[in-house]
Amino acid sequence: xNQESQxxxxxxxxxxxFCTEEEFSVxxxxxxxxxxxxxxxxxxxxxxxxxxxxxxxxFEQATMVEELLEDHDARYNKTFASLLELVSSLCAxxxxxxxxxxxGLHTRAGGFLGDAESDEAFRxxxxxxxxxxxxxxxxxxxxxxxxxxxxxxxxAFDEAPLQIMSQDTARRRLPHTVGTDDHEDVGSMIATEASxxxxxxxxxxxxxxxxxxxxxxxxxxxxxxxxNEEQSRFLEAKLQNIHSRxxxxxxxxxxxxxxxxxxxxxxxxSMSLELTHVLRNLVHFYERHEDDLRIEASKASVSELIxxxxxxxxxxxxxxxxxxxxMGAGVPAAEQLLSEFxxxxxxxxxxxxxxxxxxxxxxxxxxxxxxxxxPVTISMNGDSCYAGSIMQVILLAGRHLDARSVGFRGxxxxxxxxxxxxxxxxxxxxxxxxxxxxxxxxxxx
Numbered sequence: 001x002n003q004e005s006q007x008x009x010x011x012x013x014x015x016x017x018f019c020t021e022e023e024f025s026v027x028x029x030x031x032x033x034x035x036x037x038x039x040x041x042x043x044x045x046x047x048x049x050x051x052x053x054x055x056x057x058x059f060e061q062a063t064m065v066e067e068l069l070e071d072h073d074a075r076y077n078k079t080f081a082s083l084l085e086l087v088s089s090l091c092a093x094x095x096x097x098x099x100x101x102x103x104g105l106h107t108r109a110g111g112f113l114g115d116a117e118s119d120e121a122f123r124x125x126x127x128x129x130x131x132x133x134x135x136x137x138x139x140x141x142x143x144x145x146x147x148x149x150x151x152x153x154x155x156a157f158d159e160a161p162l163q164i165m166s167q168d169t170a171r172r173r174l175p176h177t178v179g180t181d182d183h184e185d186v187g188s189m190i191a192t193e194a195s196x197x198x199x200x201x202x203x204x205x206x207x208x209x210x211x212x213x214x215x216x217x218x219x220x221x222x223x224x225x226x227x228n229e230e231q232s233r234f235l236e237a238k239l240q241n242i243h244s245r246x247x248x249x250x251x252x253x254x255x256x257x258x259x260x261x262x263x264x265x266x267x268x269x270s271m272s273l274e275l276t277h278v279l280r281n282l283v284h285f286y287e288r289h290e291d292d293l294r295i296e297a298s299k300a301s302v303s304e305l306i307x308x309x310x311x312x313x314x315x316x317x318x319x320x321x322x323x324x325x326x327m328g329a330g331v332p333a334a335e336q337l338l339s340e341f342x343x344x345x346x347x348x349x350x351x352x353x354x355x356x357x358x359x360x361x362x363x364x365x366x367x368x369x370x371x372x373x374x375p376v377t378i379s380m381n382g383d384s385c386y387a388g389s390i391m392q393v394i395l396l397a398g399r400h401l402d403a404r405s406v407g408f409r410g411x412x413x414x415x416x417x418x419x420x421x422x423x424x425x426x427x428x429x430x431x432x433x434x435x436x437x438x439x440x441x442x443x444x445x
């Protein structure tokens with residue numbers, strides 16, 4: 001057997017083998033040492049609010065411990081399964097704590113929800129959510145300390161290696177001097193981001209209205225049917241994509257510095273995104289501990305520490321409610337930006353002989369509109385609909401089988417790409433003949 005084969009066999013032996021609980025306890029003791037120390041610091045400062053640095057450090061350390069436990073299949077071991085549930089919960093609440101601290105810093109700059117009463121209510125609710133998050137992190141740290149002490153030989157630090165209990169202070173920023181040159185197509189990008197934001201807001205309102213809850217049973221049903229983890233992640237991903245592109249192409253440009261509407265839009269977008277972080281983490285925690293397939297003892301250890309009614313209240317009456325409010329507050333800014341930075345054109349395009357808008361060309365039209373994220377209207381014989389919906393386009397074409405031309409009105413770049421689609425036969429001869437401008441249609445085929 002050659003050396004390479006021997007190394008592969010040795011690796012397989014290690015990866016497929018087992019370690020004793022005693023051997024694992026040594027690894028766990030080293031990995032949990034800093035969490036245990038933070039718990040000691042927190043106990044020494046019982047009335048202190050946990051700083052953002054505390055939450056960030058706890059999240060980092062808890063994630064490392066969780067990875068160690070998961071890597072060793074702790075969820076299937078009676079000795080360590082409960083500890084894994086505690087550490088996973090700590091990851092969720094420390095992440096929530098980080099987002100809430102950032103939200104708190106943003107709210108110091110001033111109000112945004114339209115009136116002083118709403119802004120004050122948001123600050124009060126944010127403070128309430130922060131206190132709940134702090135209590136939860138403290139309780140989980142203490143229980144992890146106890147659980148780790150039962151299964152590990154822990155030696156506390158004599159002195160603190162980190163001074164992380166200090167309070168958060170307002171940020172003082174350096175002048176923004178990097179990236180202030182405008183991208184040549186920044187106006188089109190602004191219009192696209194505004195359009196995508198409006199579409200996300202509409203999707204939320206179509207899903208369910210903005211509302212408050214006071215009945216725990218109703219909250220459970222709503223989280224299960226409407227605001228589950230899948231939907232929370234979907235909304236977060238939408239806002240994250242908009243926010244990421246904004247930061248890449250628009251943030252700190254000259255046009256942003258000179259345009260208050262654009263700065264208002266950015267604030268609404270940033271606050272909405274941070275609130276969805278809170279929402280998604282709490283929904284993940286709630287669903288994880290509503291799962292009857294999990295080990296009952298592991299679930300019970302967390303359920304005794306964290307009140308699920310309070311979690312539901314924070315999910316719906318803080319997280320989701322204020323996502324609605326901030327997105328709603330950003331709608332006027334988005335609409336103004338869309339109007340200001342969109343160049344609209346209208347075209348009337350002839351259909352090739354013998355061709356009707358069946359499913360394939362209708363899907364290509366819808367994909368072009370979706371790719372650019374800008375509102376475009378399609379019309380036939382004076383009847384019109386939104387061109388980004390394949391079903392609406394197919395229904396429109398079905399009502400006007402005799403039409404030999406199609407009209408489009410909307411964003412200039414999007415409409416120009418639709419013109420290219422028609423010039424190249426609406427894909428009836430295949431997508432390989434499409435010009436480079438329509439490359440995204442080929443890659444998505």
